[in-house]
Amino acid sequence: MSALLVTGGAGFIGSNFVRHVLERTTHDVVVLDKLTYAGNLASLEGLPDDRFRFVRGDIADAPLVDALVADLDPATDAIVHFAAESHNDNSLAGPRPFVDTNVVGTFVLIEAARRRDIRFHHISTDEVYGDLELDDPARFTEETAYRPSSPYSSTKAASDLLVRAWVRSYGLRATISGCSNNYGPYQHVEKFIPRQITNVLRGARPKLYGSGRNVRDWIHVEDHSSAVLAILGRGRIGETYLIGADGERDNAHVVEELLDLLGQPRDAYDLVPDRPGHDLRYAIDASKLRRETGWSPRFTDFRDGLARTVAWYRANESWWAPQKDDTEARYAELGR
Numbered sequence: 041m042s043a044l045l046v047t048g049g050a051g052f053i054g055s056n057f058v059r060h061v062l063e064r065t066t067h068d069v070v071v072l073d074k075l076t077y078a079g080n081l082a083s084l085e086g087l088p089d090d091r092f093r094f095v096r097g098d099i100a101d102a103p104l105v106d107a108l109v110a111d112l113d114p115a116t117d118a119i120v121h122f123a124a125e126s127h128n129d130n131s132l133a134g135p136r137p138f139v140d141t142n143v144v145g146t147f148v149l150i151e152a153a154r155r156r157d158i159r160f161h162h163i164s165t166d167e168v169y170g171d172l173e174l175d176d177p178a179r180f181t182e183e184t185a186y187r188p189s190s191p192y193s194s195t196k197a198a199s200d201l202l203v204r205a206w207v208r209s210y211g212l213r214a215t216i217s218g219c220s221n222n223y224g225p226y227q228h229v230e231k232f233i234p235r236q237i238t239n240v241l242r243g244a245r246p247k248l249y250g251s252g253r254n255v256r257d258w259i260h261v262e263d264h265s266s267a268v269l270a271i272l273g274r275g276r277i278g279e280t281y282l283i284g285a286d287g288e289r290d291n292a293h294v295v296e297e298l299l300d301l302l303g304q305p306r307d308a309y310d311l312v313p314d315r316p317g318h319d320l321r322y323a324i325d326a327s328k329l330r331r332e333t334g335w336s337p338r339f340t341d342f343r344d345g346l347a348r349t350v351a352w353y354r355a356n357e358s359w360w361a362p363q364k365d366d367t368e369a370r371y372a373e374l375g376r
């Protein structure tokens with residue numbers, strides 16, 4: 041492949057993916073991003089002009105999408121689709137943009153891709169499978185039934201089903217990946233790990249929803265990027281691949297580790313009212329991805345990954361400070 045059209049490339053995972061691709065491959069990259077509250081051009085600073093271009097626009101804008109897709113070569117190029125409204129708490133407070141971007145936006149992209157027969161990779165989430173009991177030995181596989189809980193996860197599930205139908209009905213050359221919770225640099229401070237790090241850096245206490253016992257399966261964002269490249273290179277058309285790095289931790293454990301890394305007592309956090317419908321536990325079995333593509337994660341030491349992430353937020357206050365007050369004002373309205 042020689043060029044990738046990356047939607048949502050100014051967001052957390054998209055910007056990490058773009059940097060990863062430009063550093064490790066010879067692909068050129070065009071980013072299409074609306075620059076919502078979650079998109080940030082500062083996350084794409086310093087990229088090489090001769091291989092990277094940024095276009096501001098909406099994935100639901102069909103004429104714009106068609107024009108960008110017309111520049112792609114079906115023999116060599118691909119669309120990698122990260123753009124989404126991505127935050128569960130926002131989806132509970134106002135679901136409309138989740139339907140517009142995650143469902144309608146994905147529809148516009150796959151229509152453009154199928155007309156020009158462009159290879160398409162759809163970025164999805166483990167949340168489409170709902171949740172697991174804390175003591176259930178099971179993990180999600182590609183065969184697990186869809187059972188999304190939130191407006192966010194239901195719109196991601198809807199977009200997955202559109203992609204699958206376009207593969208079967210129109211022969212769209214697409215793959216789907218469902219990843220577990222990402223952490224690392226350039227993540228918006230509304231999300232769990234950066235919210236708690238930046239709270240402590242500002243002298244406030246971390247805020248744990250409910251009991252703090254909910255479990256997430258953490259993966260470093262660099263490992264997500266390498267997995268997506270592995271699927272683009274070696275994944276089978278029409279297939280879904282789950283991406284995970286065996287990183288199950290409960291939220292209280294994560295906060296205690298962060299407090300320790302930040303030089304605070306491990307119990308210096310507050311419990312706040314729970315998120316409505318809060319999924320209990322996610323856990324991924326990534327054996328299909330490992331078996332079929334040979335991928336394996338590199339950031340397997342979670343405490344070390346957290347320490348690097350803490351160091352990044354310490355060193356980059358100018359990146360996150362502009363988001364922090366608005367984000368905390370939104371949480372204050374929700375009582376969380």
Ligand code: NAD
Pocket residue numbers: 047048049050051052053054072073074075076077078079080097098099100121122123124125126127140141145163164165166196218219220221222223228
């Ligand atoms: P993010 O919210 O940080 O970034 C989303 C980006 O999409 C932003 O730059 C935003 O401006 C852009 N965008 C939003 N609506 C758009 C539109 N209509 N047109 C064009 N651009 C638009 O999200 P993220 O955490 O980086 O997630 C990226 C993708 O990965 C999403 O599809 C998400 O569902 C998926 N995912 C995220 C995680 C995670 O832990 N964060 C885990 C699994 C899957």
Ligand code: TDX
Pocket residue numbers: 126127128129164165166167220221222230231232233235247248249250254255256291315
């Ligand atoms: O302040 C907080 N306190 C807290 O206890 C916040 C913001 C979150 N939490 C809890 C809720 C979850 O159990 O931490 C866990 C992680 O929360 P989020 O960062 O909001 O992520 P989650 O809801 O698990 O969804 C994430 O992973 C899957 C991404 O936001 C999604 O885009 C992705 O699909």
